Amino acid sequence: MRVIxxxxxxxxxxxxxxxxxxxxxxxxxxxxxxxxxxxxxTDPIFELSDAIEESIDLNxxxxxxxxxxxxxxxxxxxxxxxxxxxxxxxxLPETFAHxxxxxxxxxxxxxxxxxAKAGLYCFDLSCPIMSRTYEATLASLRVVLTAAxxxxxxxxNGIFALCRPPGHHAGLSTCGGYCFLNNISIAxxxxxxxxxxxxxxxxxxxxxxDYHHGNGTQQIFYDDPSVLYVSLHAENDYxxxxxxxxxxxxxxxxxxxxxxxxxxxxxxxDEYCQTLERxxxxxxxxxxxxxxxSLGVDTYMDDPICEFKITTPGYKRIGEIIGSIGKPALFVMxxxxxxxxxxxxxxxxxxxxx
Ligand code: OKP
Ligand code: ZN
Numbered sequence: 001m002r003v004i005x006x007x008x009x010x011x012x013x014x015x016x017x018x019x020x021x022x023x024x025x026x027x028x029x030x031x032x033x034x035x036x037x038x039x040x041x042t043d044p045i046f047e048l049s050d051a052i053e054e055s056i057d058l059n060x061x062x063x064x065x066x067x068x069x070x071x072x073x074x075x076x077x078x079x080x081x082x083x084x085x086x087x088x089x090x091x092l093p094e095t096f097a098h099x100x101x102x103x104x105x106x107x108x109x110x111x112x113x114x115x116a117k118a119g120l121y122c123f124d125l126s127c128p129i130m131s132r133t134y135e136a137t138l139a140s141l142r143v144v145l146t147a148a149x150x151x152x153x154x155x156x157n158g159i160f161a162l163c164r165p166p167g168h169h170a171g172l173s174t175c176g177g178y179c180f181l182n183n184i185s186i187a188x189x190x191x192x193x194x195x196x197x198x199x200x201x202x203x204x205x206x207x208x209x210d211y212h213h214g215n216g217t218q219q220i221f222y223d224d225p226s227v228l229y230v231s232l233h234a235e236n237d238y239x240x241x242x243x244x245x246x247x248x249x250x251x252x253x254x255x256x257x258x259x260x261x262x263x264x265x266x267x268x269x270d271e272y273c274q275t276l277e278r279x280x281x282x283x284x285x286x287x288x289x290x291x292x293x294s295l296g297v298d299t300y301m302d303d304p305i306c307e308f309k310i311t312t313p314g315y316k317r318i319g320e321i322i323g324s325i326g327k328p329a330l331f332v333m334x335x336x337x338x339x340x341x342x343x344x345x346x347x348x349x350x351x352x353x354x
Contacts, residue, residue: 001136001350003040006051006148008139011132012165014090018125018330019305028307029120034162038332039343040162045354046347051139051146053194056190058141064189065182065220069109070173073121074137074180075081075266077129081114090128093118094234095350123147123176124239133165139182140165144332148190151330153290158329158353160295160346161187166334168214168294169239176210177239184292184332185220188227191330197290201226205288205327207279208232209318210296210334211306213259217294223253227314228286231294232272258282260306264307270312272299276321283325291327297345303339314347319352329353 012029017026040046062071081091095101097120106112118129140163147161167184169177188204206221208214208231212345220225233243249257260275271320283291297315299308312319322329331350336342 012136054146067173084114101243127175160331171216205286208294215242268309296334315348316352318348323353
């Protein structure tokens with residue numbers, strides 16, 4: 001299987017995050033990429049390729065998903081923050097635009113102070129913006145769109161975009177949960193624009209198997225019947241306020257959002273795979289052109305922030321079930337924080353798919 005990567009993804013490298021009230025090393029670290037790369041290079045079935053030379057108009061596709069004011073915030077946040085006297089380490093909000101605090105929605109967000117903007121565009125403390133964060137985020141997206149451009153839509157093959165920072169928590173105009181740009185959503189729009197056969201958008205399915213609910217991806221396609229969003233994730237865990245089975249979409253997009261919240265602590269290989277079979281049946285029925293997989297392996301039994309019990313062999317079964325859809329698949333890296341097994345778990349999903 002072809003694997004696309006780029007080392008500029010390493011440029012986002014915050015020293016710390018606050019986890020359960022404690023200052024700890026930033027979990028979504030550049031070394032995650034190194035560990036996965038290392039595991040994939042030891043198996044000849046993976047054919048690695050650097051996305052560096054690819055010249056895709058990233059902005060054009062970003063703007064099909066994210067608001068323009070949010071995009072210019074990401075681009076300029078660090079510079080403005082430092083000019084305003086903010087700490088040079090990173091942009092981090094100190095006040096959130098909580099609904100209880102907002103007398104009215106800011107009409108001119110560009111006029112807000114750098115501090116206010118941080119609280120408007122971030123929904124948590126896990127997305128510090130450093131001097132080279134945006135560069136890394138664009139590299140991450142370039143990896144994903146390069147992989148998308150190489151996906152053969154005539155065959156039921158797979159391609160893996162080995163990227164970071166991840167994307168599935170980033171919404172129309174919000175960062176959070178280590179995510180800044182919603183890579184997989186932008187890839188879905190990119191793939192739709194590759195298919196110009198009819199005036200109607202081609203059907204895409206996004207299968208999100210990260211431990212956490214992809215609130216951003218859900219929001220982006222909530223009213224859009226051309227993108228089916230199906231997610232398996234832990235119930236009552238981060239990001240806490242989204243991902244119930246009652247969230248099924250709205251308007252024309254009614255029924256094209258499907259959530260499978262699963263119990264924390266007790267969900268192991270068998271329970272997970274049974275639910276994944278149901279998810280896959282829904283995707284088959286929808287009959288998309290291709291499947292985009294938000295590939296998180298933070299469902300692993302020893303993941304430091306998650307509480308599922310998936311085993312390393314379990315990931316191979318997961319890959320096989322995804323392969324049974326019989327569609328071309330773009331795998332996009334999301335979470336997974338147990339460094340020692342990260343690469344092997346990812347490799348097993350891809351091996352199972354093949
Ligand atoms: C990103 B991805 C929970 C702390 C959560 C942020 C987690 C972001 C996960 N106690 N911190 O979906 O893997
Ligand atoms: Zn996750």
